[in-house]
Amino acid sequence: MIDLAASSPAVQAGALVGTILLEAVALYVGYGAVEQVAQPLVERITHT
Amino acid sequence: MEPFGIAPAMLALFVSFGFMVGVLFGFFGMGGSFLVTPALLVMGYPTRVAVGSGMAFVFGTAVIATLKHRDLGQVDYKLGGLMVVGTTAGIEVGSHLVYSLEALGLAGGVIGVTYVFLLGGIGVFVSYNALRSDGSDDSGGGGHHEVANQDIDPDDIPDIAKQIQSYRVPPMMTLSGGIQVSLWMILGVAFATGLLSGFLGVGGGFIRMPALFYLIGVPVPIAVGTDLFEIVISGGFGAYTYGLNGGVDLSIVVPLLAGSALGARIGSAATSVVNEDDIKIYFGLMLLGGSVAVAFQQSAGYLGMPVLDTIGFILIMLSAFMVSGAVIYSTITTMRARSNASATTAD
Numbered sequence: 020m021i022d023l024a025a026s027s028p029a030v031q032a033g034a035l036v037g038t039i040l041l042e043a044v045a046l047y048v049g050y051g052a053v054e055q056v057a058q059p060l061v062e063r064i065t066h067t
Numbered sequence: 068m069e070p071f072g073i074a075p076a077m078l079a080l081f082v083s084f085g086f087m088v089g090v091l092f093g094f095f096g097m098g099g100s101f102l103v104t105p106a107l108l109v110m111g112y113p114t115r116v117a118v119g120s121g122m123a124f125v126f127g128t129a130v131i132a133t134l135k136h137r138d139l140g141q142v143d144y145k146l147g148g149l150m151v152v153g154t155t156a157g158i159e160v161g162s163h164l165v166y167s168l169e170a171l172g173l174a175g176g177v178i179g180v181t182y183v184f185l186l187g188g189i190g191v192f193v194s195y196n197a198l199r200s201d202g203s204d205d206s207g208g209g210g211h212h213e214v215a216n217q218d219i220d221p222d223d224i225p226d227i228a229k230q231i232q233s234y235r236v237p238p239m240m241t242l243s244g245g246i247q248v249s250l251w252m253i254l255g256v257a258f259a260t261g262l263l264s265g266f267l268g269v270g271g272g273f274i275r276m277p278a279l280f281y282l283i284g285v286p287v288p289i290a291v292g293t294d295l296f297e298i299v300i301s302g303g304f305g306a307y308t309y310g311l312n313g314g315v316d317l318s319i320v321v322p323l324l325a326g327s328a329l330g331a332r333i334g335s336a337a338t339s340v341v342n343e344d345d346i347k348i349y350f351g352l353m354l355l356g357g358s359v360a361v362a363f364q365q366s367a368g369y370l371g372m373p374v375l376d377t378i379g380f381i382l383i384m385l386s387a388f389m390v391s392g393a394v395i396y397s398t399i400t401t402m403r404a405r406s407n408a409s410a411t412t413a414d
Contacts, residue, residue: 032310036303039123039320043130046328054332 072318081319082326085124089330090391092125093132094337095350096294097272101357102387107319109380119306119314125270126302127320128327129295135335136292143243143289146253147296150275153254154297157261164266179365182267185274187358193277194351196225197344228284231256243289256282272298273354287346288338330391337398345397349390356386 024031073081088102103124107117136142168174224232224246236249260278264271272294279290309315338346363379366372 028311032307032315035123035310035315035317036126036307038317039127039306039324040130040303042321042324043127043328044134046324047131047134047332050329050332 073322078322081322085128085323085326085328086330087326087387087391088124088323089128089131089327089332090334090337090394091330091353091387092128092295092327093135093331093334094291094341094346094391094394095272095334095353096132096276096291096298097270097353101269101273102383103323105380105383112316112319115309115312115314116316116319119309119312120316120319122302122309123306123315123320124323124327125298126306127324128331129298129302131324131328132331132335133292133295133299135332136288136295136338139288139292139335139339141288141292141338142296143285143293144296145240146242146279146283146285147293147300149240149250149253150257150260150279150293150297151300153257154261154264154271154275154301157258157263158265159261160258161262161265161267164262165268175368178267179361182269183358183362183365185263185267186354186361189273189277190351190354190358192351193347194355197347197351200344223286224284225281227281231282232284242283242285244286246284248283253283270298270301273357276350287343291338291346292335333398334391334394337394340401341394341397342401349393349397353386353390356390357383360386 084106104117104121107121108114133142165174168177231252232246232248234249234252236251238250239247240250240253241247256278260271260274263274275297276290276294279285279293280287285293306315360379360383363375363382367375
């Protein structure tokens with residue numbers, strides 16, 4: 020296990036940016052999967 | 068139970084606010100420094116945390132919006148890379164201008180007035196041009212999915228951009244849509260936008276997006292996508308810098324991103340649905356609202372009336388809420404009109 024609290028500020032800041040990047044990509048992929056499922060529903064709404 | 072160490076009501080507020088900013092960010096490629104940092108300051112967060120967390124949030128949202136624009140073929144990486152180089156140099160010079168004005172005791176006033184007039188000026192210019200050309204575009208919608216691989220109609224290129232493209236100083240660069248522009252012109256435009264961005268101390272999406280369209284001639288959806296790509300780099304660097312000094316609070320960034328991820332997807336996708344002129348009108352209205360709001364906030368300091376600061380904040384939030392609502396409404400009505408038209412054709 021890597022102890023980030025004991026690492027240098029540069030490593031901590033890099034890990035922080037990496038975490039945000041990972042969260043952004045995960046959210047993008049996650050919402051993309053939801054969109055695939057919800058697409059037929061959206062089309063039904065736009066047709067009404 | 069308090070996820071991320073904040074109350075559920077506050078969590079819902081962050082997610083909703085993130086959604087609204089995400090729509091605007093994906094649609095215009097701007098709105099981060101405009102909305103998030105002032106909101107966090109009003110909520111009582113220290114300036115360092117408000118700016119640092121705002122920057123980290125902008126970085127994350129820009130990543131999501133850029134990924135969506137990339138899927139739609141609306142990011143010109145070569146142009147984005149060149150813009151980063153020119154913008155960085157411009158920001159450096161702009162920040163030195165601020166130091167010089169500070170030494171003369173003029174920084175606050177000059178920057179405030181420039182910011183208000185620039186926001187208002189770009190807002191009026193973009194709205195006027197969009198209203199003047201409204202109706203001339205018979206495409207009936209954005210429909211720019213394939214735009215990156217297609218040569219654009221010369222009639223769609225603004226006159227100033229045509230003039231800039233006519234200066235054929237080598238090396239010439241071929242950009243999305245088959246546009247040819249001198250490398251030096253791109254760097255010059257990037258430097259000028261960076262100069263203003265550094266001078267005003269803002270992200271600069273509201274300057275860069277119209278500059279890419281009106282000065283270089285890049286179609287609006289690609290201008291938005293490329294601007295967002297640039298924000299990924301500058302936002303990532305900013306988040307890292309503030310992260311070094313403990314200025315990024317993940318309990319703020321994570322819920323904001325959860326909301327903006329959905330908003331940015333919708334806003335980015337909307338650029339390929341909504342008519343290009345409508346995008347410009349909404350952009351102009353957003354800037355005009357921002358201009359009035361910033362004027363109120365600037366006046367608060369000079370007149371010693373903190374209430375004007377609050378009015379400015381409410382105005383900016385209201386205009387952001389109304390414009391993001393209009394973007395969603397316009398997207399739904401355009402999609403409905405398209406599906407009705409295709410159903411009629413099928414009959």
